[in-house]
Amino acid sequence: MHELSIAQSIIERVEAIRAEHEASGIASVQLQVGTLSGVDPYALELAFSVAVERTLYADTRWDIESVVARVKCRTCGRTTAPDGPFPICMNCDSTDIAIVTGRELMIDTIEVKQDEEKNHV
Amino acid sequence: MCDECGCGDVDHTHTNDPSHDHDHGHSHGHSHGHSHDHDEKVVLSVREKVLARNEELAAKNRLWLAEHNVTAVNLISAPGTGKTFLLERTLERLQGRVGCAVITGDQQTDNDAKRLAGKGAPVRQIETQSACHLEAQRVGDLFEEVIQDETRILFIENVGNLVCPTAFDLGENFKIALLSVTEGEDKPLKYPALFSLAPVTIVTKTDLLPHLDFDMEACRENLRKVHPGMFVFELSAKSGDGLDGWIDYLEKLG
Numbered sequence A: 001m002h003e004l005s006i007a008q009s010i011i012e013r014v015e016a017i018r019a020e021h022e023a024s025g026i027a028s029v030q031l032q033v034g035t036l037s038g039v040d041p042y043a044l045e046l047a048f049s050v051a052v053e054r055t056l057y058a059d060t061r062w063d064i065e066s067v068v069a070r071v072k073c074r075t076c077g078r079t080t081a082p083d084g085p086f087p088i089c090m091n092c093d094s095t096d097i098a099i100v101t102g103r104e105l106m107i108d109t110i111e112v113k114q115d116e117e118k119n120h121v
Numbered sequence B: 001m002c003d004e005c006g007c008g009d010v011d012h013t014h015t016n017d018p019s020h021d022h023d024h025g026h027s028h029g030h031s032h033g034h035s036h037d038h039d040e041k042v043v044l045s046v047r048e049k050v051l052a053r054n055e056e057l058a059a060k061n062r063l064w065l066a067e068h069n070v071t072a073v074n075l076i077s078a079p080g081t082g083k084t085f086l087l088e089r090t091l092e093r094l095q096g097r098v099g100c101a102v103i104t105g106d107q108q109t110d111n112d113a114k115r116l117a118g119k120g121a122p123v124r125q126i127e128t129q130s131a132c133h134l135e136a137q138r139v140g141d142l143f144e145e146v147i148q149d150e151t152r153i154l155f156i157e158n159v160g161n162l163v164c165p166t167a168f169d170l171g172e173n174f175k176i177a178l179l180s181v182t183e184g185e186d187k188p189l190k191y192p193a194l195f196s197l198a199p200v201t202i203v204t205k206t207d208l209l210p211h212l213d214f215d216m217e218a219c220r221e222n223l224r225k226v227h228p229g230m231f232v233f234e235l236s237a238k239s240g241d242g243l244d245g246w247i248d249y250l251e252k253l254g
Helices: A003-020 A039-051 B052-067 B083-094 B110-118 B136-141 B192-197 B206-211 B216-226 B243-253
Strands: A025-034 A061-067 A072-073 A097-101 A105-115 B037-049 B069-074 B099-106 B125-128 B151-157 B176-180 B200-202 B231-236
Touching: A003 A025, A003 A039, A003 A097, A003 A105, A003 B037, A003 B052, A025 A039, A039 A061, B052 B069, B052 B136, B083 B099, B083 B110, B083 B151, B083 B243, B099 B110, B110 B125, B125 B136, B176 B192, B192 B216, B200 B216, B216 B231, B231 B243
Parallel strands: A025 A061, B069 B151, B069 B176, B099 B125, B099 B151, B176 B200, B200 B231
Antiparallel strands: A025 A105, A072 A097, A105 B037
């Protein structure tokens, strides 16, 4: 359940970005989680529901986009999307591959709320 | 949905002029002037790794270790695989030959540190409390305490957990996965994240093999499937079988 500390790191980073932009709150955060990142999107969602309690982010929407694994094969040169939990080439079954996508664990975009009062006098 | 007027069209803008035209196909009156209590939203592109902070600290640890000529290995396995027992035997064998230091992590208690004490290597315990893994900061904070001039190898014994510690770089040179024969030969397939990252696996408790249906060849095949070129040790810290190869390897490392 390292998702909880990951959710907490995300919230800390989001808080820093909110403060930097002097925003009044955060409407939503878009995250990318690769299927090989070792992070379970459902566990992460649950972690957010706990971690945001009694914070400024209780109403923030956490959008978790799953990024499928894609591997480039060093044997046949093809790029394929493995359907199992471990990365192998779907074309020739080789395990000598480089992971192209799937390890992502990223904050993609943040939708900040700017208090309108500040925008017009 | 637009938070200002509640319509379904998000691609429009609102101005503060109450007599403005709506460009989204319906109209409604604004009875208020300037006392808006709602917010404008701005989307910021961040594109930042979630564990960027941990990775930064891990890079700092890695640099510090390199400057002090220390090789650090991050030992990861399920609870009960025998990390601490193997370390006890390892420290005894390396005592007086290779300078060692240990940082060991558990959720609670300093039992492991007590077991590892008095074997010629400084040992520090991290109690992680609720966390199921070690992070770069707490490990790096202990370097000055645990690493001496003669230290060549730092063993970082992670919290017993096959999943979570894998995601957190500590600044080690590499990870070593441990797998006991009682856990089954298909463990590398069930938990590929660790085995695909660790270049070395130690299969422990081989003294129990006569009592089990464990298929060592299938285990090695599974390890290679997840990690081609995986370096595998088979040993029993209890009987001492296979320990020589591991000790030789560490002596070369140090």
